[in-house]
Amino acid sequence: MNQQLKPHQWVAAHADYLYSFAIARLNDEEQARDLVQETFLAALQKVSAFEGKSSERTWLTAILKNKIVDIYRKKSSGLKTTAVQAAAEQEQNDFFDEANGHWTKSSGPKEFGIEDKDHLVSKEFERVLKMCLQKLPALWMSVFTMKHIDEEPTETICAGLKISSGNFWVIIHRAKVSLRACLQKNWI
Amino acid sequence: MGYLKRVIYNCKKATLLIEKQEMARLTFKEAFELRLHLFGCSFCRIYKKQSAVINQMVRQLFHDSSLKGAKLDDAFKKDLQERIENELNKN
The missing domain is CATH 1.10.1740.10 (RNA polymerase sigma factor, region 2, helix turn helix motif)
Incomplete structure (x- = not known):
């Protein structure tokens, strides 16, 4: 040994x-x-x-x-998950105008008051952030944590989760847009 | 719609490029289009700032929760240790 x-x-x-x-x-x-x-x-x-x-x-x-x-x-391949994912994707279409890709009227980003680098994040904001993270579909959350927390190379993530590299960017983007929108809705 | 106008309107594409830029190199064309878009779009300028802050906060959240350290109960650990010893003795 x-x-x-x-x-x-x-x-x-x-x-x-x-x-x-x-x-x-x-x-x-x-x-x-x-x-x-x-x-x-x-x-x-x-x-x-x-x-x-x-x-x-x-x-x-x-x-x-x-x-x-x-x-x-x-x-991320279960039946129930597929439904969650479909709903999240539908919501995604509400964020941007279908024809020209502009933010729709209700979804344009507004300041949260946390944009400054030195801002101290309150416990309350952390709670909202946790809640919003839990609302992400499993596949999006997996991609998000593997990339942002574990800093895995993109190829490793794509191979591990069996997704294409084009799909990888779409998921990274969707996860962040959803997460940000959830923060805006529940914080401001 | 002309090329410039398409770039200027397309926040969906611009926010995708913002995400990409945080972890990969944009092509020359992509970088140009993003700069042009951000110049005229205050929404996406806010998005860009928030996107970076959110990354930082999520990282902090995971870091804190692993420092706080969830602990396994002793009974479970004792069982686990025994299973390991059993396996080791097999060889």
Whole structure:
């Protein structure tokens, strides 16, 4: 067995970290627990593949990330999700004029009062932001977190979620336009 | 509609380019069209500022929640440790 891996200490050293990592991305405690367990068990099967190029924690996190992407992909292909997505896409058409692409009358961006770099964000604004994030369709949220939080390369995201690169930009755009509109509606 | 007018009206395209610009290089034509659009469109100028701030805030939100650190309960951890030990003993 590889010298750098210490499976006897895994739970004590990394379980809580991996658990928080999964919760932040899935927003589901039970699913997060299951994934932590699956990650350790999968890692045990792969110990011989560990080359010691990254730290033990980074290596375990990479295994967990792959499992999260699998869940994202499953989530975004369910029947119920397709309905949520269709509704969100419909809403998207309301933001821009169909003929010339201009903002429609009710959807033009207005200042929130948070545009200054040094502005301190209140707890209340954070609450609204969380609520708006949860309203995004699963696929959009997956693309958004993989890009903005985990800073994955675009190709990795497209391959993991099985989307084309053209579709990637459309999703990144739609997610942000929806999120911004939700903030405007619930904050101002 | 002429080319310039199309660029000036099209906020949908301009906001897509704003998103793209935050993480990739625009082509010369795209960069030109975006500059031209932003020059005349106060809505999209607000959008651009907000888009960057939203990215920052979402990042902060995830960062904070991982620092706060959700914790697994001890019973679950004990079980998990036992499963790992079992697996290790198999080999």
